Amino acid sequence: MSDKKKAIELLRTTYLRGPNIWTYRPAMEVWLDLGELEDHPSHLLPGFNDRLLKLLPALEEHHCGVGERGGFIQRLREGTWAGHILEHCVIELLNRAGMPTGFGQTRSVSQRGVYRMVFRARDEQVGRTALSQGHALLMAAINDEPFDVEAAVAAVREAIDDCYLGxxxxxxxxxxxxxxxxxxxxxxxxxxxxxxxxxxxxxxxxxxDLTSAIAENIACDKDLTKMLLQACGVPVPEGQIVASAAEAWEAAQDIGLPVVVKPSDGNHGRGVALDLRQQADIEAAFTLADSHGSEVIVERCIPGDEHRLLVVGGQVVAAARGESAWITGDGKSTVVQLIDSQINSDPRRGTTEDHPLNRLSVEEDEVIRLDLQRQGFAPGDVPPAGRRLLVQRNGNVAIDCTDEVHPEVAHVVSLAARAVGLDIAGVDLVCEDVGRPLAEQGGAIVEVNAGPGLLMHLKPAEGTPRPVGQQIVAHLFPEDEDDPHPGRIPIVGVAGSADCTFIARLVARLVHLSGRPTALACADGLFLGHRRTEKAGKQYWDACHRLLMNREAQAAVFENPAALILDNGLPYDRCQVGLVTDLGGHEALAHHDITEADQLYRVLRTQIDVVLSDGVGVLNGNEERVAEMASLCDGEVLFYACEGADGLPACVADHLSQGGRAAVMTGQRVSLRSGSSEQGAIELGQILHRRGQTAGPARLQALLAAVATAWAFGISPELIAAGIETFEQPLA
Structure with missing residues (x-):
């Protein structure tokens, strides 16, 4: 293309880690300068729409603002700007890479050609990679240049694999x-x-954190585990520790053939050889097992298939069965070729977590080579036509059999987990039929594993996926009708600019006095109770987040200035009480394109947006725009206001007339009202007099806000008054 367009300039990229002006969830905000492309929306770029859809045909599925399939295509044809198109390119790359993303917005700012583009990003590095690839793809489409979409998707997928949870x-x-x-x-x-x-x-x-370190160490010692299980009456295979290949053969003869040879402290089946009957095979298996663990065990071989049962909190919640893998010779192909064509061709097999079955590799698996050797074949040999060869005795345990487990088997497996002391355990047993008691068929438990993998239950090769994640969470956080918010401590958020540090410190003091050790983050630093743990530095959001990791904190109070919300988002996802005092401080936010107080409404409403449904939003009734946030609160609204000569603000009076709550200050007396009745009063004038202090209008307003917030938290008027009187900071 002769009229090549200059690339869109990415002015700055900000990862918003908490609830923000765009969404409740983490998001990436990018400031873009379209440059000359500001004058070239999509319908004015010859051939661009067709080129873009050829690269990303699934853009047809994007609803965009139209609200239906094909909505974004409609916008392209009508004419939309490059910032908006980049948003959809990034979202589509994330979708194709396996991290579905549906949220995105693009808005212009006051400077011509500059936009803020935002998209949902669960991880910062993944978001940055998707942005970089989407940017390159868009410019290639605009300038009619080649672009490798599959390589871009692979780059995003690699970032996901590197950064995301297992x-x-x-x-x-x-x-x-x-x-x-x-x-x-x-x-x-x-x-x-x-x-x-x-x-x-x-x-x-x-x-x-309920998993015992002692239990985990026991599980790593297979011989000790067997001893404990045997003491509890759990069936285990007879076996003994051996120190040499010769001892392994002697033990096998004592125990009775066939036997299993395995490392005492191995994992993931490494170094385990099954169904051994010949001296040479047993001695070779010893060498293999010895390379994978500190000691080697020889055990009686139990007939049947391997099963993995998952125990959570003493209950069997899922079970899976393994099966052997075989090949059949055709007289032309080698063993390796047959494994690839007859086993690895199964689409369920692969090397990633998306595949429930592993791809078999003769080169990497010594046990497979040993089994082939016992049958008289090497990897490069060509088996005769019709000859069946066993490649893997107990392959991936990935066939769901949860509904088949006999109650007696479940009892024995649960007993095994308890005997070792594990709250969550993967119990391996071998039997012919998991639907019959083990004693009837000579089955036995062969291992108890700490930290078991869950993929076999989440994505079985056959059968029904099991909700094991939900069962683990239920184990950690039992259902309790009296606990509507499991895992949460009550959080108070203070947003605004008017004396908010003072308000946050006083509220934290009052919450602490109510009997909850309280963490506080404000401009004065980070506190736990009366002790300051660190100063408030440039990494304020990180410091706030660290408070939520403190096991001592039974409640937390956060000062949330507008800049924090714009730069990072809130440091928590939801709160019990959210306070907004005013819309001041816009002068310091010009770099966020905020030039007047009214623009702060969208920023500070974030604090009210995150109030829980049974929480309370506390709003300044004397500030009309702040009071308008009442309609955004999912929980109760509690106003505070100073009563003037003309009475209360209309919004507060109406709220009280409808039975709502408000903290009303007349002179220096705060009346805590619910509908037409007074629930208590705080005589601020008397408290100030006893302390020998005089407070001006601004500080009285701050005291009123703190009183209202403490009342919203559920603190009694008497304790509020006592806490203010004994507050260590000056009230003036």
């Missing part, structure tokens, strides 16, 4: 989210905190 952890987090339990990722791996403060639990894949 499937076991992700399913638990998703189940927690369904129940309204917040989560915090504590490292780059799979260590996740569910809940806030004192009510948190931690998981690491399928291990929890």
């Amino acid at each position: 499937p076991s952890t992700a399913c638990i987090v998703a189940a927690a989210t369904e129940r309204g339990i917040p989560h915090i990722r504590l490292n780059d791996g799979n260590l996740v905190q569910l809940g806030y403060g004192a009510r948190q639990r931690r998981i690491w894949t399928a291990e929890t």
Whole structure:
């Protein structure tokens, strides 16, 4: 194309980690300068729409603002700007990479040609990668240049694989989210905190903070595990520890052939050889097992298939069965070729977590090579036509059989988990039929595993997926009718600019006096109770988030200036009480394209948007625009206002007339009203007099806001008055 367009300039990219002006969830906000493309919407770029749809045909599915399939295509044909198109390119790349994303918006700012584009981003690095690839794709489409869409999708998928939670952890987090339990990722791996403060639990894949370290160490020692299970009457295979290949053969003769040879502390089936009957095979299996563990066990071989039963909180919640893998010779193909054509061709097999069955590799699996050797074949040999060869004795345990488990089997498996001491366990047993008691068929439990993988139950190769994540969350957070918000501590958010640091400190003091050790984040620093733990620095959002990790905190109060919401989002997802005092402070926010107070409405409403349905939004009734936020609150609304010569503001008077609550200050007396009745009063004038202090109008307004917020939290008028009188900071 001769008229090549200059690339859209990405002015700045901000990852909004908490609820923000766009959405409740983390999002990526990008400021774009379209440059000359401001004068070239989509319908004025010859051939562009067709080129874009050829690269991303699934854009046909995007509803956009039209609200129906094909809506975005309609916008393209009518003419839309490049910032909006980039939004949809990024979303489609995320969709194709396996991280479905439906939210995006693009809005112009006051400077011509500059836009704010935002899209849902569960992870910052994934979002940045999708943005980079989407930007390159869009410019290629505009300038009629080649672009490798599959490589772009692969780059985003690689970022997801590098950054996102593993499937076991992700399913638990998703189940927690369904129940309204917040989560915090504590490292780059799979260590996740569910809940806030004192009510948190931690998981690491399928291990929890209830998982005993002693139990985990026992599970790693297969010989010790067998001893404990045997003491409880759980059937286990006879076996013994051996120190050499010769001892392995001697033990096998004592136990009786066939036998299993395996490492005492291995995992994932590594180094395990089954159904061994010959001396040479047993001695070779010893060498293999010895390379995978500290000691080697020789055990009686139990007839049947391997099963994995998942125990959560003492109950069997899922079960899966394995099966052997075979090939049949055709007289022309080698063993490796037959494995690829007859086994690995199964679409359920692969190397990623999307595949319930593993791809078999002779080169990488010593056990497969050993089994082939026992049958007289090497990987490069050509088996005769019709000759069947066993490739894997117990392949991936991925056939769901949960509904087949006999109650007696479930009891024995649960007993095994309890004997080891694990709250969550993967119990491996071998039997011919899991629907019959083990004693009837000579079945036995061969291992008890801590931190079991869940993928086989979430995505079985055959059968019904099981909601194991939900069952683990129910184990960590039992259902309780008296606890509507499991995992949550009550949070108070204070937003505005008028004396909010003072308000936050006083509210935290009052909450602490009510009997809850309270964490506080404000401009003065981070506090737990009376102790300041650190100063408030440039990384204020991170510091706020750390407070929610503190197990001592039974409640938390946060000062949330507008800049925090714009730069990062709120540090929590929902709150019990949200206060908005005013719409001041716009002068410092010009870099966010905020030039007047009224523009702060959209920013500070975020604090009211996140109030829980049984929480309270506290609003300044003397500020008309702040009072208008009442309609946005999911919970109760409580106004506070100073009564003037003309009486109360109309919104407050109407609210009281409808039975609502309000804290009304007349002179220096605060009346706590519910409808037409007074529920209590705070004599601020008397408190100030006893303290020898005099407060001006601004500080009295701040005291009123703090009183209203404490009352919304459920603190009694008497305790509020006592807390104000003993507050360590000056009230003046």
